[in-house]
Amino acid sequence: MTARALRGLRFMGLPVDAGVAAMARAISRLGFVRFVRFPRLPVETGKMLPTRATHVARRLRLSAGACATRRAYAPGRAWRARSSAAMAAAFVAGIACSAQPARASEPPAVCRPLAADPAVSQFSRALPARPVRIVVLEFMFAEDLAALGITPAGMADPAYYPVWIGYDDARLARVPDVGTRQEPSLEAIAAAKPDLILGVGLRHAPIFDALSRIAPTVLFKYSPNYVQDGRQVTQFDWARAILRTIGCLTGREQQARAVEARVDAGLARDARRIAAAGRAGERVAWLQELGLPDRYWAFTGNSASAGVARALGLEPWPGEPTREGTAYVTSEDLLKQPDVAVLFVSATEPGVPLDAKLDSKIWRFVPARRAGRVALVERNIWGFGGPMSALRLADEMTDRLLAMPKPDARR
Numbered sequence: 001m002t003a004r005a006l007r008g009l010r011f012m013g014l015p016v017d018a019g020v021a022a023m024a025r026a027i028s029r030l031g032f033v034r035f036v037r038f039p040r041l042p043v044e045t046g047k048m049l050p051t052r053a054t055h056v057a058r059r060l061r062l063s064a065g066a067c068a069t070r071r072a073y074a075p076g077r078a079w080r081a082r083s084s085a086a087m088a089a090a091f092v093a094g095i096a097c098s099a100q101p102a103r104a105s106e107p108p109a110v111c112r113p114l115a116a117d118p119a120v121s122q123f124s125r126a127l128p129a130r131p132v133r134i135v136v137l138e139f140m141f142a143e144d145l146a147a148l149g150i151t152p153a154g155m156a157d158p159a160y161y162p163v164w165i166g167y168d169d170a171r172l173a174r175v176p177d178v179g180t181r182q183e184p185s186l187e188a189i190a191a192a193k194p195d196l197i198l199g200v201g202l203r204h205a206p207i208f209d210a211l212s213r214i215a216p217t218v219l220f221k222y223s224p225n226y227v228q229d230g231r232q233v234t235q236f237d238w239a240r241a242i243l244r245t246i247g248c249l250t251g252r253e254q255q256a257r258a259v260e261a262r263v264d265a266g267l268a269r270d271a272r273r274i275a276a277a278g279r280a281g282e283r284v285a286w287l288q289e290l291g292l293p294d295r296y297w298a299f300t301g302n303s304a305s306a307g308v309a310r311a312l313g314l315e316p317w318p319g320e321p322t323r324e325g326t327a328y329v330t331s332e333d334l335l336k337q338p339d340v341a342v343l344f345v346s347a348t349e350p351g352v353p354l355d356a357k358l359d360s361k362i363w364r365f366v367p368a369r370r371a372g373r374v375a376l377v378e379r380n381i382w383g384f385g386g387p388m389s390a391l392r393l394a395d396e397m398t399d400r401l402l403a404m405p406k407p408d409a410r411r
Contacts, residue, residue, distance in 0.1 A: 111248035114218065119241040121201030122208050124216035130251050131196035135215070137184050141198040142175075143167050143386040144243050147259045148252045154178040154192035164382045165389060190214045196249065218249065223325050224302060235325050236307025239386045263387045267311045270398040277402055280313035282341030284397065285368075287329070288383060289345050294360055296345070298329040299383050308394045314341075314401075325383075331362040341407045343368040344400060346377045371408060375400040 114123045133153035136142045142155045146168040154176045155161070162169040176192055179185035182203055189197065194215040202222035204211065211217040220242055224233040240260060247256025274280055286305040288297035299305040302321035309316040317340050318327060334340065343366075345357065354376040358369060368374050381396050382389050 111253060114245070117241075117245055118224075119220050119238055119245060120218060121221045122205065122217070122219040124212045124218070127216045127218070127249065128195045131194075131216075131249065133192065133194045134196045134198065134250070135178055135189050135192050135194040137178070137197070137199040137204055138181055138220075139165050139382065140239060140242065140384065140386045140389075141220075141246065142172055143388055144246050145250075146171050147243070147386065147388050148247060148250060148255045150250060150252070151175065153194050154189060156181040156184050165385055166382075167385070167388045167392070186210055186214065198246070218245075220245075223323065226321075232301055232306075232321060234302045234307030234310075235304040235384070236311075236387075236390050239304060239390060243387055259387055263391045266391045267308070267394050270394050271312045273398055273402065274312055274314070279341075279401060279406065281315060282401070282407060283315045283317050283337075283339060284309050284342045284344070284401070285317045285334070285337070285340050286344045286383070286397070287346065288326070289357060294330050294362070296329055297326045298333075300325055300327050303383060304385070304390055305383055305393060305397075308390050308397065312394060312398060314397075331358075331360060331366055334366045334368065335362060338367045339407070340368055341373070342401050342404055343374045344377050344397065345374060346381060346383070371405060373404045373407070375404065 114120045114127075134145060134150065135154040136145065136152045137156045139157070139161055142152055142161060143165055145152050151171055152175050155172065156178055157180055158172065158175050158177050161172055176188070178188040178192060181200075184199075184204070184207075186207070189211070197211050197215050197217040199208075199211065199217065199219045200222055201219040204219055208217060208219060221238075223235050224238050226233055240263075243256050243259060244253075247253045271280075286299045286303075286309070288299070290296060298318055299316070300322045301316060301319040303316075303325035306316035306319070306325075317337060318329075334343065345354070354374065357376070358366075358374065363369055366374075377396055377400065381393050383393070385393075
């Protein structure tokens with residue numbers, strides 16, 4: 001029985017170590033399952049198995065807490081058990097716990113059921129263990145896959161990715177177009193033959209069922225606007241959480257941790273530069289120029305740029321959170337902010353000089369402009385990107401700030 005079980009595990013591609021072998025021997029003593037076929041099992045991220053798995057895990061003297069933080073593998077039709085479904089549940093949950101042991105030098109596993117993931121709004125019940133062909137319906141997910149070393153099988157608005165994001169765009173240059181982010185083409189998505197689809201609940205919730213009929217689908221929430229542990233959660237925190245989840249979905253948890261470590265190192269470097277120049281604590285406003293007369297997006301207190309600013313030791317303006325992480329402002333609003341330390345304007349038309357963009361009677365009296373503390377930023381510093389976009393934003397914010405004069409202390 002034990003040998004048969006171990007052969008089945010190897011056939012499924014699951015690593016067989018001492019822990020798995022011990023599990024098989026323990027289950028063999030219970031005499032509970034006979035394998036008929038051994039296909040690779042899909043990852044089950046819904047709310048099934050935990051109670052029964054935990055109950056029988058205790059009989060096997062397993063750590064129920066460890067099992068709860070790992071993936072559970074759901075048995076398909078190919079499984080046939082002599083005993084109850086509870087035994088099968090405990091077995092597959094136990095495999096998930098022991099098949100991926102954490103190394104002593106690594107942090108604890110970050111993967112958790114999608115039902116408990118605050119960044120996830122909807123997900124298909126059965127998901128592939130190692131998806132190969134992934135279709136993404138938002139720029140952030142394309143960026144995240146590229147950072148993890150994965151090329152999407154299809155993406156929405158690929159022509160605009162190098163304009164707004166630009167991260168590793170060479171990798172994504174030939175990714176098939178599956179329509180726009182607002183209105184993806186179901187036919188084009190199906191033609192890409194995905195085994196996983198990633199979207200945003202704000203846009204894609206109405207077509208979730210249609211997407212799920214094509215392939216297993218995960219939709220992420222658009223933006224946080226709440227406070228956690230006394231600290232305002234930002235889209236930067238959200239982007240990091242989404243990267244971790246995508247790392248778990250693709251089996252690239254270590255690569256996701258490496259990306260976060262790179263981002264943290266870059267933020268710490270920029271924060272040291274700002275502190276060394278005596279610029280910590282300055283108020284910054286990051287605006288998106290929209291091509292409208294004297295009307296801009298200001299990234300608010302729960303935006304990614306606000307999260308980056310705080311990580312650099314700066315104070316973002318405006319500090320209040322909004323649903324989208326943005327709010328409309330005009331030059332008149334900035335006229336009322338004499339203590340804003342620096343103003344960034346992200347350009348939609350790089351060829352137009354900054355003075356031409358800010359040529360209005362009111363702009364001439366905005367304190368930041370009069371003090372020479374307005375900068376025109378490259379337009380592919382995307383305010384809604386993933387962690388790598390946030391790192392580019394941090395570098396740009398630091399460089400622009402340090403190139404400007406300090407605020408007038410007499411104000």
